[in-house]
Amino acid sequence: MALPLLLDDALVATDSGFALRVSLPWIRSMPLAAVTDLSVRVDGSPAAVTIRLEGRDVEPRALAAEQGWWFIQDRLELRGERMLPPGAHDVSVSFELVVPYLQAGPTGPLTLPFRAERALGLGDTASPRPHRTAGQSTVREPEAARQGDAGDWTISASAFNWTPEVIRAERPAADIAVGIAADGVASTIEVEAGQVWRSFPEPSDAEVDAFRERLAAAGGAVSIVGASLDDWASPTRRRTEEERLAFLVPQLRAAARAGARGVRVPFGQPGPELLRLAQPVLDELGVVLYEEIQGQQTLDVPAVAANLEQLVQLDDPRIRVLIDISMLMPALPPSYLEELRRGGVDEELVRRLETEWRAPETHRAVIETLREGRVPPAVHTLFMNLLVRFGRSDIAELEPLLPLTSGVHLKFWDLDDTDGRVSRPIGDIGAALRRTGFAGTLTSEWGGHEWLDADPATTTRSHLDLARRALAAASVAAR
Incomplete structure (x- = not known):
């Protein structure tokens, strides 16, 4: 996915343990209160964390009372008190994101689960990466x-x-x-x-x-x-x-x-x-x-x-x-279809999407695949494009x-x-x-x-x- 939670430098050492800096996997800034059910694991074990907000530490469950916003370019800094040895660590983070401008039904907004797991090297600094000036290395066209x-x-x-x-x-x-x-x-x-x-x-x-x-x-x-x-x-x-x-x-x-x-x-x-x-x-x-x-x-x-x-x-x-x-x-993008194939979506359905995208029978097959739980979790969000964006x-x-x-x-x-x-x-x-x-x-x-x-x-x-x-x-x- 091109909207990652964990960038290469997400894990860093602190004086008392570690900090995990989580990117916002969304297309705009969101209220901090929209983040719920936050969980972190390091090397297979649950890790208790607090969120560092403007110099103060906030418990994950207390985010619901926060009035601030998570700017799209900022990373949510999760602090743990466990000291980690140098080298790579298997890290996972999960949370649910309440999307306040999208409704999921008559009673409330859309809530989406996010999870990322990857091996991260332990960095030795929490300093931000340098910014590049606009146009700095790009050749201007006539x-x-x-x-x-x-x-x-x-x-x-x-x-x-x-x-x-x-x-x-x-x-x-x-x-x-x-x-x-x-x-x-x-x-x-x-x-x-x-x-x-x-x-x-x-x-x-x-x-x-x-x-x-x-x-x-x-x-x-x-x-x-x-x-x-x-x-x-x-x-x-x-x-x-x-x-x-x-x-x-x-x-x-x-x-x-x-x-x-x-x-x-x-x-x-x-x-x-x-x-x-x-x-x-x-x-x-x-x-x-x-x-x-x-x-x-x-x-x-x-x-x-x-x-x-x-x-x-x-x-x-x-x-x-x-x-x-x-x-x-008139047809679905080949790059999208290939992503569904890589994600494990049934090949017969992918071929139908490739050749009969507009057929009503294809739409019914998409609905049935979703209802029967046959969409692999890794491409579930991507699969929903078939019902919403296309x-x-x-x-x-x-x-x-x-x-x-x-x-x-x-x-x-x-x-x-x-x-x-x-x-x-x-x-x-x-x-x-x-x-x-x-x-x-x-x-x-x-x-x-x-x-x-x-x-x-x-x-x-x-x-x-x-x-x-x-x-x-x-x-x-x-x-």
Whole structure:
């Protein structure tokens, strides 16, 4: 997995024992209170640990009362009083992570188990690794290659593509994002508030201003800010509508201050009452709230259809739709299928996924495999992409969305374009948008870093080139 819990230098010696520095295996910063059921074993034996937070030691069970946040680039330092001899040690850590912006049912948020086990050498220092300045060792492309336009449309790159690098924390997240422009990958970028700003979920003016100025100096600008709407204040208490608004507004203000067009949230998550409360704020700040529809969401689901009807009735230019073309996958990425094979998923099912991805029978086989407990634990999370992130829709099914659409994620997983599995959805959405007078942004977003260890800059450059060609071809065909 590309989002590891334990990096190579995770285990270090201290004066009284050891420290195990655990990385956050998620795509944004999380509340400390979201970490539950923490357990550590060293060389096969349970190890009692405390968590070091700003110079004080906290028992794992006391994290539930903490008000602070685990920034995506920080490591949670677990301290044990056992002295360890020099050399390698078998270390395992496990915990559950409550995801406050994803609901698992009517009664509470999604909770995911995480576990990592590996041999780690015992280091002799807890000092952080040095950061690299953005653009330090990268050759800049000619100015023409940095332009983000395909005809009259703006093509941008998402900083989300660099998530594994953000988690490795070899340089600050802001440096990584600025480097997308400074290194000539794209001059317009989409950023995640929970990745780029340490002060998330209430980004400070100073931090936002510094980022905007540095990005502008590198010739870049922000298109959209990926926001979060944490519906759950705790595993048992859902926020009120006013509290939800209060959680979202600082991110809206940060996006406006950063010069972004708006913020992005999941399709249908705000709901009618929050949208009503947010409308005056959106008008005041001059930003757009984008509701992103993606993966296996379809317009024939009553809740999705009802939300679309609500947006149509609102007819508010400050509340728009963002389509992620993961909805339009003609086939599954070969790299993903290979990962399922390596993980021990039944070969007959993998072959069916390879050749009959869109068949209803294949979907039923996926459900049956999951219900019968035949998914190996090592790839359980990866397997869930088949039910959530990978869609089977055709472009004609998205027609009702197009008049409200002001943004598109050109989602890709790998660059294998056999039979147009990458370029065809781009061309399809491009041709459809031409008919509606679309004037928003199209953003290269890579989801395959979950299982692929590839250079994000090289991968994103290649995808941007492919996307421009596919959009240009669609534009010519539409004339």
